[in-house]
Amino acid sequence: MIWEVFRQEKTGGYHAHCGNVHAPDREMAKQFAAIQHGRRKPTNSLWVVPREEIGEIDSEDVAFGGATDRSYRWATAYNTTGEDAREVVESEDEQATAERQRGDD
């Protein structure tokens, strides 16, 4: 049986998928995960989840968006004079950063 493993580095952070382990039950899965995924990287907590309990929907099932150009919605698409309010400049920066990171997380 395959258990997907999710690691949280610090209290309050997200549990991010980091791999899986083969184990006959939850108890053994937790033990194996502790060694395989918690020993070499900073770890605060691990989740183990039976693979078959995970629901998946993929790009064949649905159009996830991002297929059409929606850059008209970004503040960065507008010309500015350089004398705009600080909030506008910050907002532009945030969106430009978000755009660069799209798909990374």
Place this chain on the structure above:
Amino acid sequence: MAALENPDDLDAREREALETLLKRLADDEFVLAERYTEWQVRAPSLESDLALANNAQDELGHARLWYDVLEDLGFEEQELIYERDPDDFRHSTLVELPFEEGDWADAVLRSYLYDAAEELRLEALEESTYPKIADRVGKIQSEEDYHLEHAQNWVERLAEGEEGHQRLQNALDRLFPHALTLFEPVDPDLEEAIVELRLRDASLEELGEEWLSIVVPYLESLELELPVSPQVDDDTFEITEEMLPEKRGRDGSHTDAWADLHDELTHTYRDLGRSETTKIMEKPE
């Protein structure tokens, strides 16, 4: 009792007691780790392989902590391992026995028997009058919890199936007498000194009885039968002479398997004509 702070201030008897205690501890961990390592790439699954390798690595680390304390008494690493006469090693015969070919039940049951004893032994060292021993106990305990849990999880799962249960029973018949040697003295006088000086604050007899009061009911709850009967009444247990195997390790008598293993693990050192060990790490703290 006052702490035995400085090794130079120890009299001959204190020194010998300390040396004996440390060799028991270090040699057990070292030889068990050597045996565990034989399971590398041979365990039943990748996960169990990594788990046992992890435990082996922990035990080597613990051996290193204890050998390092022995170095305070003037020993050097090569004298403690590579150039030491195999008959001078003080480990229990439980840790030197080869695994029956591919018998995972042997590996996990042995681990259970050993780790249950290790837990009690470390508790009895928490207040050791030799400060460096007391300081290092906590570090080791934090890792040992995992070892015991790992062993018990496996033993309980194997015991559920018919074949697994039979394999556990066979391993128990073979290993149990050797496990009793964990509580044998290296030398009765020195053992008395170890307790008298409070280097360890429980006697081997007390530790052995406590261990039996834990492992006997546990093994029986899994419907495993002990090859000997150390139970005197409901809550009294005792190890007697006739339950012990001929070779006991602690007193320097070892099974032939140890000579072979020692030969193997010192082979490269001799083959390369070394006279000192390679240092790849700083001394442990």
